[in-house]
Amino acid sequence: MNLKNCFRRFGMFLAAAALVSSAACAGTVGNTNDSAGEDSIYEPITMPPETEAPTTEPPTEPPEKRVHVTAVGDNLIHYSVYKNAEQLAGEGEDFDFKPLYENVKYLIEDADLAIINQETIISESNELRGANGGALLFNSPPEVADAVIDMGFDVITMANNHLLDFGIDALEESIRFWNQKAEEYNLTVLGAYLNDADAENIRVREVNGVKIAFLAYTMNINGFEIPDDSPIRVILNEEEDVIERQIRYADQIADAVIVSAHWGAEDTHEVSEDRKILAQKMVDWGADVILGCHPHTAQTMEWLTREDGSRGFVFYSMGNFICCQTDNFNVVGEMPDFDIVLDSETGQISLDDVGCIPNIVHYEPEGFSNLRVYPYSKYTPELAERHGLPYAEPQGTYTEFGWDIINNIIEENIPAEFRKLDK
């Protein structure tokens, strides 16, 4: 939810409170006229007869509580992403990432709960990097967070393979950076933790009366290891005993459980068998929604059924939210979009209107210029025609691009019943 919405709602609350308090004042004003002086005689105001106490029952809780959730894939800040933001910066600013996302912002604002996978760390004491010059290392400017917050994201997941790109101190700095933002802007940040206690402190947000727990795991940290003497904690997918314990616990303390899973081979639409098995286990343990990330491609999604017949849902890979990658399958992502519904009488959770909005990462020739993220509904064949992917340097392997390519990727990877093309 966007801060603006929050203030709007708070404003409505204040207005209502003002009405109540002015009504209360109106009832007592006749007895408290101090300015009248001791000698003055004034007619006591006749109070209207008390209205009958209502005989009807106080309003019961609505039987159904609903939370509209929108999520996005990897916020992957390549060199050319922050170069675009540098060009867009105004007077006195170093970077402005907000315009890059201006075409999708309304979707994030409209959600009651919005979740993003922040693929890169933010460490101001290290040099900026965006995987340029060979090494696949990332360190992003702090202004990235300004855009994430401005769009209205509530939950930031950090569990990913790039956490140790600049070492353990840089990771700690990044965790503290986001923790500070979490405090300032009421965000939920998870996936990389200062210590064991922090990692076991399951994050829960209450939205529209529904308690939602968040967990985030990654399959690896690109071969880096957290030093033995560091308290920093990242939970890997192979730690299934920890994951099972956490999901089961989250299921007990919250109404719904959302798991971010950083997993899979890159640059393929295939969903490997081991991920299907882990997804089923997570749902069996109590996960209601799994948000897959990392492969940089849009992958399929499906319902997974537990033994008791209840269901969870897995998005195997949301692909990229933003990037400057150069294969055609890298620039079409998924924005999961669904409602969590809590039946107040039974306490049962269900998912409604489940699907995803395809997002297109657009850039043009000449150094990835005019980089913007679009929802499918706002993208056009004309923009696709202008896309810089076929001319990008260094060149990708799958450089054919156009409106048909985008539609093929969507048709082959997002089952028809889950496509939200008009949103």
Ligand SMILES: [Zn+2]
């Ligand atoms: Zn990744």
